[in-house]
Amino acid sequence: MQFQDVSLLSVGFVLPPEIITSEEIENRLSPVYERLRLPQGRLEGMSGIQSRRLWERGTRLSDVSARSVQLAMRAANVLPARxxxxxxxxxxxxxxEPATACRVHHLAGLPSKAWVYDLSNACLGVMNGAVQIASLIDAGVIDAGIVVGTEDSRGLLEATIAQLLGDEELTRQSIKPAFASLTIGSGSCAWLLGRTSLFGERGASVHGAVAVAKTEFHDLCQSDTDQAGASMAPTMQTDSELLLEAGIETGAQAFDALLEELQWERASIGRTVCHQVGTAHRRRMLERLALPLERDFSTFARLGNTGSVALPTALGLGVEEGFVDGGTRIALLGIGSGLNSVMMGLTCRQIDVAKETFG
Structure with missing residues (x-):
């Protein structure tokens, strides 16, 4: 699909205060490592992830999401009423129930006329939400909208560590599906999109998006039962090797579709941002898409895989750190469990960014 009058005006994101390194996680798993004779440094060596962040215990996701929303509005100088x-x-x-969006809407002081709901699609949720908001803007339904997400990895990380420590029958083979759960980080990010003809030549022009669904691979990465609330202790099983191969081919199909939809050439793309999984995924994906590594911005080494907010936050950090210049074409290369891929094409003018640490 293509958009005619949509801009990404701003990015607001919040970083958790607690940093936990891959070395610290391995130290907590030392009885398992010793029994299975696993080498220290394996986690960082295989993923490229040095650290990830955690929210303080008791932090409410809606409080953080509301703050990201407020930061996005402040950065773009857009009033809540709009x-x-x-x-x-x-x-x-x-x-x-109700939707987490309801409390975020209340805390952020947004108007009662707004469409307010939750959307979930693994690591693609925020990108899916951005596409929906862009569609509402282009259809003339709204002038501006915000998509936000906050991921909390503490429960998954601690449940995975406890499960591994308590499994006396664990082997070097059976530990593999738990590996991805140890790479997950926490974060929060909001994107504010608006009608270009109303807000002017600001932010980044959103040209269009494509989606590819390869649902025959839906069972390669699965959590346990749907849970919500402070007491949840989720676990997740991931076939990382098969997921990597299937994900790369899904991404390649989506990228070809994006080039065709937008009538872009590879050489015209100045910057890329991928989903933030790890070193192997990034390198293999960019090689398959014939895109140069030096034009890609990544954050997984310091933030881990922060789910639906990984790519959106990476875009914000890339802008803040000067990696993205005005006039640059940007390809956002999203992929998530399912398997699904959503990719978007932007041209940057000047995206406003605001960030802070929560807690």
Whole structure:
């Protein structure tokens, strides 16, 4: 699909205060490592992830999401009254009902006329939400909207460590499906999109998006039962090797579709941002897409895989750190469990960014 009058005006994101390194996680797993004779440094060596962040215990996701929303509005100098839609799109949510978006909407002081709901699609939630908001803007339904997500990895990380420590029958082979769960980090990010003809030549022009679904691979990465609330202790099983191969081919199909939809050439793309999984995924994906590594911005080494907010936050950090210049074409290369891929094409003018640490 193509958009005619949509801009990504701003990015607001919040970083958790607690940093936990891969070395610290391996130290907690030392009885398992010793029994299975696993080498220290394996986690960082295989993933490229040095650290990830955690929210303080007791932090409410909706509090953090509301702050990201406020930062995005402040960065773009857009008043709450102009927001016509709020989508909360992370994997994590506070409750099954009402929608977590409802409390975020209330805390952020958004108008009662807004469309307010949750959306979830693994690591693609925020990108899916951005596409929905862009569609509402182009259809003339709203003038501006915000998609936000907050991911909390503490429960998954601690449940995985406890499970591994308690499994006396664990082998070097059976530990593999738990590996991806040790790479997950926490974070929060909001994107504010608006009608270009109303807000002017600001932010980044959103040209269009494509989606590819390869659902025959839906069982390669699965959590346990749907849970919500502070007491949840989720676990996840991931076939990382098969997921990597299937994900790369899904991404290649989506990227070809994006080039065709937007009538772009590879050489015209100045910057890329991938989903933030790890070193092997990034290198293999960019090689398959015939895109140069030096034009890609990544954050997984310092933030881990932060789910639905990984790519959106990476875009914000890339802008803040000067990696993205005005006039640059940007390809956002999203992929998530399912398997699904959503990719978007932007041309940057000047995206406003605001960030802070929560807690």
């Amino acid at each position: 927001i016509g839609a709020l989508i909360h799109a992370s994997v994590c949510r506070e409750f099954l």
